[in-house]
Amino acid sequence: MTSSKELVEVVMTVNQTEVTRTVEPRLTLADFIRDELDLTGTKLGCEHGVCGACTVLLEGEPVRSCCTLAVQAAGGTVQTVEELCRLPRGARLRESFKKHHALQCGFCTPGFLVTSYELLEDRDELTVEEARRELSGNICRCTGYQGIVAAVVEASGAD
Amino acid sequence: MVENKTFTRGKFVGARVPRVEDDRFLTGSARFIADVKVAGMKHVAFVRSPYAHARVVSVDVSQALALAGVAAVVTGEDLADVGRLVDAMQIEGLSKTPQPVLAVDRVRFVGEAVAAVVAEDRYVAEDAADLVVVEYEPLGAVTDAVAGMAADAPVLFEELGTNVLYRRSRAHGDTDSAFAAADRVFEGRFHTNRFMAAPMETRGAIATFETGPDRLHIQTSSQTPHLLRMALAGVLGMPEQRIRVSTPAVGGGFGQKIATSPEEVVVAALARRLGCPVKWVEDRRENLIAGSHAKEQIISLELAVTGEGRILGMRAQLIGDGGGYSFNTSSILVEPQVAAQSMPGVYDIANYDYEVIGVVTNKTPVASFRGIGWTAGHSARELLFDEVARDLGLDPAEFRRLNMIAPGSFPHRTCTDMLYDSGSYTESLADALEMVDYRALRERQRELRAQGRYIGIGISPYNELTGFGTDSASQAGFPFPSHDNAMVTVEPTGKVTVAVGFHSHGQGHETTFAQVAADGLGVAIEDVAVVFGDTSTSPFGMGTYASRSAIIGGGTVSLAAARVREKVLAAAGRLLEVSPEDLEIVDGRVSVAGDPDAGVSFAEVAGAAYFDPRVRGEGEDVYLSATMFYDPPATYSNGTIIAVVEVDPETTEITIERIVASEDCGTVINPMIVEGQVHGAIAQGIGGALLEHLAYDEQGQPLATTYMDYLIPTTMEVPRIDVNHLESPSPFSIGGIKGIGEGGLISAPAAVTCAVLDALAPWEPRLRTLPVTPDRIAEICRQE
Ligand code: FES
Ligand code: FES
Numbered sequence: 001m002t003s004s005k006e007l008v009e010v011v012m013t014v015n016q017t018e019v020t021r022t023v024e025p026r027l028t029l030a031d032f033i034r035d036e037l038d039l040t041g042t043k044l045g046c047e048h049g050v051c052g053a054c055t056v057l058l059e060g061e062p063v064r065s066c067c068t069l070a071v072q073a074a075g076g077t078v079q080t081v082e083e084l085c086r087l088p089r090g091a092r093l094r095e096s097f098k099k100h101h102a103l104q105c106g107f108c109t110p111g112f113l114v115t116s117y118e119l120l121e122d123r124d125e126l127t128v129e130e131a132r133r134e135l136s137g138n139i140c141r142c143t144g145y146q147g148i149v150a151a152v153v154e155a156s157g158a159d
Numbered sequence: 160m161v162e163n164k165t166f167t168r169g170k171f172v173g174a175r176v177p178r179v180e181d182d183r184f185l186t187g188s189a190r191f192i193a194d195v196k197v198a199g200m201k202h203v204a205f206v207r208s209p210y211a212h213a214r215v216v217s218v219d220v221s222q223a224l225a226l227a228g229v230a231a232v233v234t235g236e237d238l239a240d241v242g243r244l245v246d247a248m249q250i251e252g253l254s255k256t257p258q259p260v261l262a263v264d265r266v267r268f269v270g271e272a273v274a275a276v277v278a279e280d281r282y283v284a285e286d287a288a289d290l291v292v293v294e295y296e297p298l299g300a301v302t303d304a305v306a307g308m309a310a311d312a313p314v315l316f317e318e319l320g321t322n323v324l325y326r327r328s329r330a331h332g333d334t335d336s337a338f339a340a341a342d343r344v345f346e347g348r349f350h351t352n353r354f355m356a357a358p359m360e361t362r363g364a365i366a367t368f369e370t371g372p373d374r375l376h377i378q379t380s381s382q383t384p385h386l387l388r389m390a391l392a393g394v395l396g397m398p399e400q401r402i403r404v405s406t407p408a409v410g411g412g413f414g415q416k417i418a419t420s421p422e423e424v425v426v427a428a429l430a431r432r433l434g435c436p437v438k439w440v441e442d443r444r445e446n447l448i449a450g451s452h453a454k455e456q457i458i459s460l461e462l463a464v465t466g467e468g469r470i471l472g473m474r475a476q477l478i479g480d481g482g483g484y485s486f487n488t489s490s491i492l493v494e495p496q497v498a499a500q501s502m503p504g505v506y507d508i509a510n511y512d513y514e515v516i517g518v519v520t521n522k523t524p525v526a527s528f529r530g531i532g533w534t535a536g537h538s539a540r541e542l543l544f545d546e547v548a549r550d551l552g553l554d555p556a557e558f559r560r561l562n563m564i565a566p567g568s569f570p571h572r573t574c575t576d577m578l579y580d581s582g583s584y585t586e587s588l589a590d591a592l593e594m595v596d597y598r599a600l601r602e603r604q605r606e607l608r609a610q611g612r613y614i615g616i617g618i619s620p621y622n623e624l625t626g627f628g629t630d631s632a633s634q635a636g637f638p639f640p641s642h643d644n645a646m647v648t649v650e651p652t653g654k655v656t657v658a659v660g661f662h663s664h665g666q667g668h669e670t671t672f673a674q675v676a677a678d679g680l681g682v683a684i685e686d687v688a689v690v691f692g693d694t695s696t697s698p699f700g701m702g703t704y705a706s707r708s709a710i711i712g713g714g715t716v717s718l719a720a721a722r723v724r725e726k727v728l729a730a731a732g733r734l735l736e737v738s739p740e741d742l743e744i745v746d747g748r749v750s751v752a753g754d755p756d757a758g759v760s761f762a763e764v765a766g767a768a769y770f771d772p773r774v775r776g777e778g779e780d781v782y783l784s785a786t787m788f789y790d791p792p793a794t795y796s797n798g799t800i801i802a803v804v805e806v807d808p809e810t811t812e813i814t815i816e817r818i819v820a821s822e823d824c825g826t827v828i829n830p831m832i833v834e835g836q837v838h839g840a841i842a843q844g845i846g847g848a849l850l851e852h853l854a855y856d857e858q859g860q861p862l863a864t865t866y867m868d869y870l871i872p873t874t875m876e877v878p879r880i881d882v883n884h885l886e887s888p889s890p891f892s893i894g895g896i897k898g899i900g901e902g903g904l905i906s907a908p909a910a911v912t913c914a915v916l917d918a919l920a921p922w923e924p925r926l927r928t929l930p931v932t933p934d935r936i937a938e939i940c941r942q943e
Contacts, residue, residue: 041187105665106184107410144838
């Protein structure tokens, strides 16, 4: 029994570069970004939408790239940790994460950075409670979150 | 007492040095195993058993093989040339259950791999795995260790004739007399929950094989590269110097990535068989059902107590539920054996008998997870202590203080022959009580209760065996001799390389070892690079587990740095024509003491040592490098964790208000990193108390197979955690360092559980099956 794969062409803008790939319709956005584009900053922790490690921005909104198909993002604009960490707000988060020991193994870190990057978009001076609520969709198994929450709160105040 | 001349505390040790490795992770440029591509690689998916216990009648791979893009499908029979995995423990009376890397004839847990598919990508590999047709003949499943001990229980290993692979009693002191003399005897049987490390990065491996002469390179997500190399050499029948194990970034381990996994062996065997690189990265479901589980024990405790609350004696029976195989680190023993040995904890208990029973069941095999053994044993003991204190009308803090090993009595030898080097047991209890303002809190508890609100306080003092080397292992009841090495080298430009056999998967070793080396040599931390996780560049070492890295790593690095420092001073002495004794190194400059201007830079000394024959003494080794080993005596860290919770008896909702931890790990190398370890371990302990449980149904079907039903604590469950550091340096270890990785997970589950039960004290709760789930709270609050 053999199958010939159905393929579709997908065009999207990822980190400000337009990319075109011919892929299977079932390919996830996460695998598209990671395997087709070699942008491996986006991580896969569960592949079923719970852990948040795969979070990217699609049209500026955070999405779980493990539960999004590449074809669903076709024509769209995607931003991953590789781009965001170079922008001013990302750089501020980066410094704050370092200062507050907000990462240990670093595997969940890109997801947290992307989530908090978007969180700080239209908010400043987050309270600890707000930060905790907003970050509750991302799992970290190492840090116990205290450093992450402190880092995001501090970075929010710097606006 | 050890010579501590070798350990130098300068600018860096003890300081809150920011981690030098962070940027790599914060920019997404760190490479984890899933991120690595090797030219020509193919992808592996495993066919896993849907039955907990079954005979494998036949495996038909023809449809899978016919799928376009599939390169190979192998079964257990195809890998007959690969050895079975068997634990290395030499323990009298322990039956062995070698595990085939792919099941042959029989499967013993849901998730056991039966076949492996190799294909052009993971999608096709999974498609093909679905096309492998396995005919099973289901057998009765053992899903509970106690049931597994019954004479008529189904037997997992017919050749052994029993599921009980280990059973042994030990007596310490005169327990019978202690019980005869007691005013009261308390007892309870506790069933602690089965939970798991669940690192955010699942396991994975890429193997590359070259022939003539054969070379295997396996890149893998491992905590113990050298041990894995040894294991692979054994099962693959290859000399170990032809195997290279290296790890890219590793996304957490917490013990799960210590043991050699069957999948790692299969990946290596497939690369050899197919002649192309193969890659396997597991998904979360695989990790939850086939990655190792931990911590489930059935512990019966009896406590002989005077009317005033003095403990006279204790009896324990500990039954370990080891899962389907007992290969890795002796699955059936890691839990109950360590729990049995460490049951006295921080308390002065002279009379204590225990029995340890290890049983195989048709569940996922058990292996190490942060605080192995301790967590379950500690939880059982502390829960019983609260029951006793309540019953005797004693304050739970006072009951604990009364029975603690007194200050000033260290080193203290326990009745189980553990030698506690140092500690601050009563001090840390007092410190933690002060941190929460205990008296005021009890007052508030009374006031709130009157208003129908229920807050509770859980007090959990602990100690932790650290620096896992030969001595620690034997004190824990695991004769497992070891030693570790560090190689410190000053390169020709004066930069420093530190190569260690320890592994870092989040612990920040690139920073802590650099701190130790920088102070040891007198150079800037920026000038030190730490190399680890590759058997081709690191000296032999046991890897990272059991809170061993700070003490053994700190020790080996400081020893090697001290040796290199001597060489640097000898070379500089010749250059400057002064005696080395008159020289000092400050900020990377070697100069005559008190005259920093008249000196030479590290780079100049190094350059001369490598290239200027005039600085070489007759017959002297001038290579500015030293490899030193260290195998320290056991050390014990300690601390007290207190949890404050509120429980709503109507809704069963639990809110953790606050957690405080007073911890003592001796000399602190980097307080920031220590706090991170404490926070992280406590968060896992909160999960273990309230959320995490790997439940099975009667047929042995795992019920928690995604993160929707295996719940990991989030920012909403983990409250603010305050940490205070006490410092009782170990008199036994270099620099007085102890370890700190496990304490939070040993003691937080008890702290949180005891706090919940304390909140529900008006209902006189008895809770002996963990975790504390909403239905258990509802049950308690229904009782009148
Ligand atoms: S990998 Fe997408 S949410 Fe976990
Ligand atoms: S830092 Fe390891 S999972 Fe968050």
